[in-house]
Amino acid sequence: MARYNLVVVEKIHEADDTCSLRFELPAEVADDFAYSPGQFVHVRAVVDGAPVERSYSLSSAPQVDPHFQLTIKRVESGALSPFLVEQVQRGDRLEVSEPQGRFFDENAGPARHYLLFAAGSGISPLYSILKWLLGRERGDRVTLVYASRCESGIIFRAELDALAAAHGERLRLVHVLSRPAPGWTGESGRLVADAIERLLGPRDAGGLPEIAYLCGPEAFMASVAEALEQRGLAPRDIRRESFATAEAVSADALDDETTVRILPEGTAEDTPVAAAPQTELTVAIDGEEHSIVPQPGETILAALQRAEIDAPFSCQEGTCLSCMCRVEQGAVRMRRHELIGLTPEDLGEGIALACLSKAEGTRVRVSFEDV
Numbered sequence: 001m002a003r004y005n006l007v008v009v010e011k012i013h014e015a016d017d018t019c020s021l022r023f024e025l026p027a028e029v030a031d032d033f034a035y036s037p038g039q040f041v042h043v044r045a046v047v048d049g050a051p052v053e054r055s056y057s058l059s060s061a062p063q064v065d066p067h068f069q070l071t072i073k074r075v076e077s078g079a080l081s082p083f084l085v086e087q088v089q090r091g092d093r094l095e096v097s098e099p100q101g102r103f104f105d106e107n108a109g110p111a112r113h114y115l116l117f118a119a120g121s122g123i124s125p126l127y128s129i130l131k132w133l134l135g136r137e138r139g140d141r142v143t144l145v146y147a148s149r150c151e152s153g154i155i156f157r158a159e160l161d162a163l164a165a166a167h168g169e170r171l172r173l174v175h176v177l178s179r180p181a182p183g184w185t186g187e188s189g190r191l192v193a194d195a196i197e198r199l200l201g202p203r204d205a206g207g208l209p210e211i212a213y214l215c216g217p218e219a220f221m222a223s224v225a226e227a228l229e230q231r232g233l234a235p236r237d238i239r240r241e242s243f244a245t246a247e248a249v250s251a252d253a254l255d256d257e258t259t260v261r262i263l264p265e266g267t268a269e270d271t272p273v274a275a276a277p278q279t280e281l282t283v284a285i286d287g288e289e290h291s292i293v294p295q296p297g298e299t300i301l302a303a304l305q306r307a308e309i310d311a312p313f314s315c316q317e318g319t320c321l322s323c324m325c326r327v328e329q330g331a332v333r334m335r336r337h338e339l340i341g342l343t344p345e346d347l348g349e350g351i352a353l354a355c356l357s358k359a360e361g362t363r364v365r366v367s368f369e370d371v
């Protein structure tokens with residue numbers, strides 16, 4: 001994963017405790033920093049003498065915005081976000097990785113109705129996706145439901161209101177406040193199933209197929225997802241971006257009951273894989289090959305991290321899809337996670353998530369190239 005020291009060329013105050021940082025992209029890094037809507041980068045800095053790294057979504061949109069922008073909300077007593085929001089200034093340099101993640105599916109197929117649900121700083125990737133969708137000339141429609149605590153906490157408020165005014169029927173924007181001040185005439189309260197159904201209205205039988213993108217705290221995404229499933233959306237059409245970094249999954253938890261076996265594309269499902277006391281794992285990544293032996297209790301990602309091999313990852317819980325790899329030899333066991341964004345076709349092509357998988361058998365080869 002390429003990383004560069006990028007210069008901050010603009011800092012914008014967006015809302016309570018939130019700023020955007022725009023970076024200069026020198027011509028020699030432009031290819032590495034080409035990105036898709038809704039992707040994120042890793043930002044590294046030294047704060048109080050200690051290196052710290054966190055992920056931030058791009059709030060700018062490719063082919064729409066001339067700038068490369070992150071939007072950061074300050075987390076109380078956080079290691080990095082207070083430094084970025086309060087101390088970083090125009091002209092400073094930050095180490096930024098090339099964009100990662102597969103949250104958004106650009107869909108070249110028929111038009112859709114996109115249901116975007118954001119809470120707080122979860123607006124960042126959805127703002128990128130929204131601008132990109134509105135920028136392409138197709139029959140897509142978008143509904144953005146954006147939950148904030150209070151009016152002064154609404155990030156990109158003026159820009160969102162201007163987009164809604166400019167795009168008429170194509171964009172419906174609903175602000176929802178959890179703690180509105182007296183005088184607020186818009187929506188308020190928690191986004192529970194009844195409220196979501198009322199906001200969205202009945203599904204139009206002959207209307208566009210719906211797909212939902214969610215980003216915000218886990219409890220917010222769980223209740224929105226539940227309401228959308230009740231509305232009839234299939235789980236694979238409810239995509240989430242989690243800002244939380246979970247405790248790494250232990251491979252000990254990956255037993256036969258809770259896992260699926262993933263084999264190289266074209267391999268018969270019942271191909272036997274002999275149990276082996278130790279597995280030799282070969283990994284192709286960034287044009288190099290590494291051979292390692294995972295220890296008991298290690299996922300593939302954990303084994304790579306122990307060997308200091310720079311594999312892409314973020315959430316470590318199967319939601320961001322950063323750690324996708326392709327099984328090319330042998331087999332891996334991956335935790336059966338009903339909510340992950342991998343399709344049955346992906347599994348059939350040997351695609352696995354390194355953070356949820358352990359290598360199985362004597363020899364396993366996985367590749368992070370062109371996945």
Ligand SMILES: Cc1cc2nc3c(=O)[nH]c(=O)nc-3n(C[C@H](O)[C@H](O)[C@H](O)COP(=O)(O)OP(=O)(O)OC[C@H]3O[C@@H](n4cnc5c(N)ncnc54)[C@H](O)[C@@H]3O)c2cc1C
Nearest residue numbers: 040054055056057071072073075078079080081121124243
């Ligand atoms: C894929 C991805 C994309 C992300 N995109 C963005 C983005 O666009 N904008 C953005 O502001 N953040 C984003 N985040 C979150 C970001 O990476 C950091 O987790 C966040 O800035 C807090 O980091 P910190 O070092 O300041 O706090 P930490 O030192 O990591 O945490 C301090 C305390 O705050 C709690 N905490 C951590 N994160 C949050 C949170 N989000 N809300 C409430 N409490 C929290 C922790 O549990 C801990 O107790 C993203 C995360 C991921 C995984």
Ligand code: FES
Nearest residue numbers: 314316318321355
């Ligand atoms: S690190 Fe996010 S899916 Fe594996």
